[in-house]
Amino acid sequence: MSPLIGADEVADLAGAVLLDVRWTLGGPSKEADYAAGHLPGAVWIDFDRDVCGRVGAVGGRHPLPDPEVLQVVLREAGIDSGTPVVVYDDGDGMAAARTWWTLRWAGHEDVRVLDGGLAAWTRSGRELTTDVPSPPPGAFTVTPGAMTVLDADEAATWADERELVDVRAPERYRGENEPIDPVAGHIPGAVNLPLAEDNASGGGLVDADTLRGRYEKHTEAAFYCGSGVGAARTALAVTAARLPTPPIYIGSWSDWTSQGRQAATGEES
Numbered sequence: 001m002s003p004l005i006g007a008d009e010v011a012d013l014a015g016a017v018l019l020d021v022r023w024t025l026g027g028p029s030k031e032a033d034y035a036a037g038h039l040p041g042a043v044w045i046d047f048d049r050d051v052c053g054r055v056g057a058v059g060g061r062h063p064l065p066d067p068e069v070l071q072v073v074l075r076e077a078g079i080d081s082g083t084p085v086v087v088y089d090d091g092d093g094m095a096a097a098r099t100w101w102t103l104r105w106a107g108h109e110d111v112r113v114l115d116g117g118l119a120a121w122t123r124s125g126r127e128l129t130t131d132v133p134s135p136p137p138g139a140f141t142v143t144p145g146a147m148t149v150l151d152a153d154e155a156a157t158w159a160d161e162r163e164l165v166d167v168r169a170p171e172r173y174r175g176e177n178e179p180i181d182p183v184a185g186h187i188p189g190a191v192n193l194p195l196a197e198d199n200a201s202g203g204g205l206v207d208a209d210t211l212r213g214r215y216e217k218h219t220e221a222a223f224y225c226g227s228g229v230g231a232a233r234t235a236l237a238v239t240a241a242r243l244p245t246p247p248i249y250i251g252s253w254s255d256w257t258s259q260g261r262q263a264a265t266g267e268e269s
Contacts, residue, residue: 037128060251078135091117097233107143116204159189175265185263211241
């Protein structure tokens with residue numbers, strides 16, 4: 001099953017829980033946007049508060065959630081172990097992909113991302129609603145560990161022994177520009193495959209064959225970004241390419257630099 005789903009399929013999908021996770025990095029909550037209009041039946045969950053964990057001195061800007069906290073959120077959304085789940089955001093797929101990845105990590109297998117997000121739904125001619133659902137509580141049990149997660153030491157080893165891929169923009173990878181984290185550069189030994197190259201011109205991801213052509217030479221790779229969000233979208237793209245879901249360094253560059261680890265700049269030879 002593809003991890004992506006189109007608007008037509010969502011409209012015909014019976015018994016699914018829809019999660020609205022619209023989000024902007026560093027911006028305010030988009031719960032007001034949800035209230036102004038969302039897919040019929042969609043439940044709001046806050047990406048920073050509900051999908052990611054508390055930020056500490058180390059661990060990155062978007063650490064893994066506490067399993068018990070996540071379980072409460074998913075149950076309140078009406079999710080059971082066999083419930084189909086569809087996640088959507090504004091359309092760049094970043095928050096939706098990280099939510100998809102987090103549910104997979106938590107042991108939920110039937111979860112997909114609306115390719116193109118809210119914009120794809122409205123482009124299909126379908127309406128939004130302001131009605132807020134009250135789903136019956138679910139009984140999903142979070143069982144962490146279904147996805148491979150790297151820490152900083154493991155990422156360093158992966159760069160030395162296999163292939164570690166940085167999916168940020170090339171100028172951030174090379175250390176020429178760092179708009180978010182206090183140190184510029186990349187993990188020594190990592191190579192760069194910018195996630196923006198997976199974008200389709202009309203929104204969402206490019207087709208599965210194109211993605212496969214890009215990633216089939218990187219099946220031993222692990223991926224990282226700034227804080228584990230962009231890397232999750234790349235993991236989604238790799239999975240959509242009908243390849244195994246790759247490991248992610250979830251703390252990514254924000255965790256690496258918080259530990260005072262070495263930064264490389266320029267291109268790797």
